[in-house]
Amino acid sequence: AQSVTQLDSQVPVFEEAPVELRCNYSSSVSVYLFWYVQYPNQGLQLLLKYLSGSTLVKGINGFEAEFNKSQTSFHLRKPSVHISDTAEYFCAVRGGKLIFGQGTELSVKP
Amino acid sequence: NAGVTQTPKFRVLKTGQSMTLLCAQDMNHEYMYWYRQDPGMGLRLIHYSVGEGTTAKGEVPDGYNVSRLKKQNFLLGLESAAPSQTSVYFCASSPSFYEQYFGPGTRLTVT
Numbered sequence: 001a002q003s004v005t006q007l008d009s010q011v012p013v014f015e016e017a018p019v020e021l022r023c024n025y026s027s028s029v030s031v032y033l034f035w036y037v038q039y040p041n042q043g044l045q046l047l048l049k050y051l052s053g054s055t056l057v058k059g060i061n062g063f064e065a066e067f068n069k070s071q072t073s074f075h076l077r078k079p080s081v082h083i084s085d086t087a088e089y090f091c092a093v094r095g096g097k098l099i100f101g102q103g104t105e106l107s108v109k110p
Numbered sequence: 111n112a113g114v115t116q117t118p119k120f121r122v123l124k125t126g127q128s129m130t131l132l133c134a135q136d137m138n139h140e141y142m143y144w145y146r147q148d149p150g151m152g153l154r155l156i157h158y159s160v161g162e163g164t165t166a167k168g169e170v171p172d173g174y175n176v177s178r179l180k181k182q183n184f185l186l187g188l189e190s191a192a193p194s195q196t197s198v199y200f201c202a203s204s205p206s207f208y209e210q211y212f213g214p215g216t217r218l219t220v221t
Contacts (some may be wrong), residue, residue, distance in 0.1 A: 009150070034209060043114075043200055043212035044153075051208065065219060097168070098210065100152040 003028040004093045006101035014109050015083055021076040021104045023091030033074040035065055036094040038103075044090060050074065061085070081108045112136055114213035116201050121189045122219045131186040131216050133201030139211070141204045142184040143168075144176060146197040147215075153200065159184055191220045 007022040025031065032051050036044040048059025055067040065076045074091060086108045091101040116130045122217045134141065137140060140161050145153040145168075155168030157176040173195060175187045184203075196219050202210040 002150075032208060036212075041215075044202075044210075044212045045212070046209045049209055069185070096157065100154075102150055102152045 002031070002093055002095045002097075002098050002099050004101040005089055006089075006091050006104045008060075009102065010105045010107065012037050012107045012109060013081055016080050019077065019079065019081050019085075019106065021089050021091075021106065023074045023076065023093075023101060025072050025093045026078050027093060027095045029095040032094040033065075033067060033093070034098075034099070035063070035074070035076050036060065036090045036092060036100075037061075038088045038090065040087070047076070047089070083108050083110060114187045114201055114203055114211055116213040116216050118201075118216060119214070119219050120197040122176070122221065123188075123212045124221055125192060127191050128189050129191065130188075131201075131218075131220075132188070133184045133186070133203075133204050133213060135182055135184075135201075137157055137203060137205070137211065138181070139203035140176065140181075141206075141210075143171070143202045143204075143210065144184065145200045145202065146170065148199060156186065156199075191218075193220045197219045 003026045005024045013019045034049045035047040041089045050057045050067045056065045088103045114135045145158040154170045159165050159178040162181040162202040177185045199216045201213040204210040
């Protein structure tokens with residue numbers, strides 16, 4: 001069985017500050033890992049994905065994530081956030097089916 | 111290239127009424143999915159399809175039916191709507207086992 005836990009439901013941060021959104025997973029099989037972003041009143045958009053290879057994955061809009069197999073984590077980071085990054089972020093894990101975390105609301109304040 | 115589109119965008123139903131949500135994709139993807147999104151619960155898979163003419167149950171299939179008569183369309187039906195089905199519904203498609211492409215969503219309220 002698989003599960004995904006996003007450790008923070010809300011993350012407030014000031015503009016130009018760094019941010020980390022945390023995601024832990026559990027699975028008995030090899031997994032593929034994803035981060036999606038959902039802007040208000042829109043569908044989900046793929047930010048980045050880890051399928052294999054380098055554990056540091058770069059995505060769109062300056063985001064990156066690091067796959068840590070020993071800690072079963074896939075945390076999302078951005079060194080300097082903008083107001084436009086305000087959105088909900090979902091971590092997802094695919095072993096068999098695609099399982100989504102509960103989401104983290106990132107709120108960027110001026 | 112419109113990607114994934116959903117019809118309608120909003121709908122209000124009374125308890126017991128029926129309706130069909132339409133999802134269409136123009137990317138020739140084999141796989142299509144229906145999810146519901148509820149506050150604090152992420153996305154939960156209702157039904158999915160791995161190709162034209164096939165459907166399968168997801169995590170929360172009760173109260174819903176689906177059909178995939180054409181490769182580009184995936185229909186989600188509610189035969190007798192209940193207030194518990196008030197939610198935002200997302201359709202997605204994918205060309206493979208990996209990432210999915212999502213539509214803009216349908217906001218459904220059942221009173």
